Amino acid sequence: MSEINLNTTNTWCPGCGNFGIEVAAKKVIEKIGREKTAITAGIGCHAKIIDYINVNSFYGLHGRPVALAAGIKLANPDLNVIAFSGDGDSLNEGISHLIHAAKRNSDITVVLHQNRNFALTIKQYTASSPKGFVSNSSPGGTIEDPLNALDMVHSAGATFIARSFSGDLPHMENILEEAIKHKGFSFVEILQPCPTWYDTSSDYRENSYKMSSIPEDSLAKIKEWNYQNGGKIPVGIFKKEEKGVFERDIIVGEEMVSVEDIVNSKI
Ligand SMILES: Cc1ncc(C[n+]2csc(CCOP(=O)(O)OP(=O)(O)O)c2C)c(N)n1
Numbered sequence: 383m384s385e386i387n388l389n390t391t392n393t394w395c396p397g398c399g400n401f402g403i404e405v406a407a408k409k410v411i412e413k414i415g416r417e418k419t420a421i422t423a424g425i426g427c428h429a430k431i432i433d434y435i436n437v438n439s440f441y442g443l444h445g446r447p448v449a450l451a452a453g454i455k456l457a458n459p460d461l462n463v464i465a466f467s468g469d470g471d472s473l474n475e476g477i478s479h480l481i482h483a484a485k486r487n488s489d490i491t492v493v494l495h496q497n498r499n500f501a502l503t504i505k506q507y508t509a510s511s512p513k514g515f516v517s518n519s520s521p522g523g524t525i526e527d528p529l530n531a532l533d534m535v536h537s538a539g540a541t542f543i544a545r546s547f548s549g550d551l552p553h554m555e556n557i558l559e560e561a562i563k564h565k566g567f568s569f570v571e572i573l574q575p576c577p578t579w580y581d582t583s584s585d586y587r588e589n590s591y592k593m594s595s596i597p598e599d600s601l602a603k604i605k606e607w608n609y610q611n612g613g614k615i616p617v618g619i620f621k622k623e624e625k626g627v628f629e630r631d632i633i634v635g636e637e638m639v640s641v642e643d644i645v646n647s648k649i
Pocket residue numbers: 425426427428429444467468469470471472475495497499500501502503508
């Protein structure tokens with residue numbers, strides 16, 4: 383492989399937060415090694431990131447990037463596998479895959495491009511849209527409370543949970559690198575303004591603040607922001623825990639075996 387950039391026309395809108403995520407992801411993938419990395423994506427604006435990064439990749443169905451990433455990791459545990467997903471993609475369409483990957487402590491990284499709307503299909507509300515959000519599927523404003531994705535993966539057992547902001551490149555790079563190097567399921571929510579349908583830029587710039595360390599009570603910190611506008615938003619690592627990883631230790635009968643043994647039919 384030569385360049386990490388693919389010679390493809392970029393179709394994101396000017397000012398889209400996805401540009402920052404792309405830059406940070408490329409830097410980290412170069413650092414960890416492209417030949418040791420595979421990426422997946424669902425369907426949506428976020429998923430076009432696959433078109434712009436020159437690395438082994440799998441463009442899946444809407445809501446399925448986490449399932450694909452888990453499968454790739456199971457077949458080849460030596461790879462760093464990163465799933466790029468949207469809030470509509472993994473908090474609506476494919477929410478069960480996210481929960482089960484976290485529960486299994488599958489050794490993959492999920493990067494959630496959190497723009498809080500179905501953007502590619504021109505603005506419908508998602509599970510993480512704020513209450514009252516006016517969209518093409520909620521013309522009178524949503525009547526539902528938003529889902530806190532970090533709280534959900536925490537309940538499911540995720541061993542690494544973090545949040546960053548697409549307007550802060552160095553922060554995103556650090557968090558992504560830590561997440562990918564973590565042994566076990568890592569979930570990174572990136573607050574991503576969508577200037578065309580939901581421009582949250584000034585809210586995130588004014589209200590996000592960096593945590594100085596991993597909080598003792600990760601759940602309380604996760605719940606500090608309720609996804610309504612104007613509240614203070616902690617960014618950084620909320621939780622980091624060492625635990626047995628699904629792809630390395632699988633119980634067959636009463637025996638604990640490694641995936642390599644299964645693949646090589648040593649059992
Ligand atoms: C199963 C299925 N349902 C619906 C669609 C239509 N669809 C394509 S992209 C999209 C919106 C994607 O939203 P999100 O995952 O939040 O990503 P964003 O575009 O906001 O980055 C939808 C609903 C589809 N392709 N497949």
